[in-house]
Each structure stands twice: as C-alpha cells, then as structure tokens.
Amino acid sequence: NAGVTQTPKFRILKIGQSMTLQCAQDMNHNYMYWYRQDPGMGLKLIYYSVGAGITDKGEVPNGYNVSRSTTEDFPLRLELAAPSQTSVYFCASTGTGGGNQPQHFGDGTRLSIL
Amino acid sequence: AQRVTQPEKLLSVFKGAPVELKCNYSYSGSPELFWYVQYSRQRLQLLLRHISRESIKGFTADLNKGETSFHLKKPFAQEEDSAMYYCALIRLGGTSYGKLTFGQGTILTVHP
Numbered sequence: 001n002a003g004v005t006q007t008p009k010f011r012i013l014k015i016g017q018s019m020t021l022q023c024a025q026d027m028n029h030n031y032m033y034w035y036r037q038d039p040g041m042g043l044k045l046i047y048y049s050v051g052a053g054i055t056d057k058g059e060v061p062n063g064y065n066v067s068r069s070t071t072e073d074f075p076l077r078l079e080l081a082a083p084s085q086t087s088v089y090f091c092a093s094t095g096t097g098g099g100n101q102p103q104h105f106g107d108g109t110r111l112s113i114l
Numbered sequence: 115a116q117r118v119t120q121p122e123k124l125l126s127v128f129k130g131a132p133v134e135l136k137c138n139y140s141y142s143g144s145p146e147l148f149w150y151v152q153y154s155r156q157r158l159q160l161l162l163r164h165i166s167r168e169s170i171k172g173f174t175a176d177l178n179k180g181e182t183s184f185h186l187k188k189p190f191a192q193e194e195d196s197a198m199y200y201c202a203l204i205r206l207g208g209t210s211y212g213k214l215t216f217g218q219g220t221i222l223t224v225h226p
Binding site: 004033035041043044045090092101102103105106107108 | 118
C-alpha cells in the first residue's frame, strides 16, 4: 500500500530557480493538502484541494502554486525559490467522507534554498 | 481564527514515569481535536482523535471544553514513545474542508 507518495525526498535549489514537488495518492481521496514544517513552528497549510480542478489557498500560499488535474496528483510549484522557502514539505490526503476524517501523510520533501 | 498551542517544545521523562503533553486551543465553535505523532524516520501519522474516545498505545486524551485543552497522557512511558507529537484541530461544519491547524509540536524523549 503506497498511500501518499512524495518526490523528491531531498532537493537543493539556488535562489530564483523553480521546481515542482510531486504528490500522488492511490486511495481515491478527494481532499489533498500541502503543508510546510518549519522548526518550532509546527505545520502550516499552503494550499488544499477538495477535488480535481478545485484548489484554494491555505495560511501561507505566497510563492507557491498548485494544480489538480486528476484525483491522484497534487503537485506544488515554486516559481522563484527564496531562502524563506527552505523547509520540509508534506503532502496529505483524506477520504471522500469529508473533512473530519484523519489525514494520511507522505514522507515529506526536504528543500533547501541556497 | 483558531489556534493550537503546545507550550513545551521539549519534554523528557524516564521509562515507566507518567507523561503528559499539553495542548490548548482557541476556537469559538465546535472543534475536532487530534494528536498526530512522527517517530524517527517515519511519516506523520494519527495517534488518536477526540471523537473516537479510544486509547492508542496506552495514550489517552480528554477534551476539556471549559479549559479548552486536549492534553495527551500516558501513565507509564516507554522508550518507543520517543517522538514528535503534534496536537491539531479541525473546525467542524461549514467550509472547513478538513483543514488542520497544528500546534508547534513537542519532542518527547523517554530515557531508559
């Protein structure tokens, strides 16, 4: 059971570069989320999606973009990488029963911007 | 807006001792509270949720609406309990879409 799969696991970027963090789930979940985890700050929501073609901003969306063309995939795009985006990024999903079900998390992507 | 506060960044106890991880929240409506745990080299996973009222790995948590707290407790800590623990909240109803609000996390270390 793969669950939620994130790629890559690690990445180093230079300031101004762009990249896409991939997230895929095989549980047919409608709800998907991107969080960032900064030391001592907990996880903060970047973007979320309630189904294919529907996305919305979370608490800290600046500098990021998302798309949801399929139920399975929810990529996160960084257009102009900045040092403040150095963080660990987690993708999560939850079932079709609605928002009060537990979320399933990926292993995370550790991103460093130098 | 809702907020979750975990006042302890680090908590150390000895094996067999009781442990309590504190969590306080602020939200005027009806919340659903969770504890998530991240063991070393593992992904973040659900430990327990308020609505289930179940004990997982010996941990329990009681929602105290008067004190707006959801502290996690275990009477006898084990070394394998060492991990990062997050308290989290979802606003029930309306357009919450299951969005989690996390606390800052507490790193629990259980010494032999």
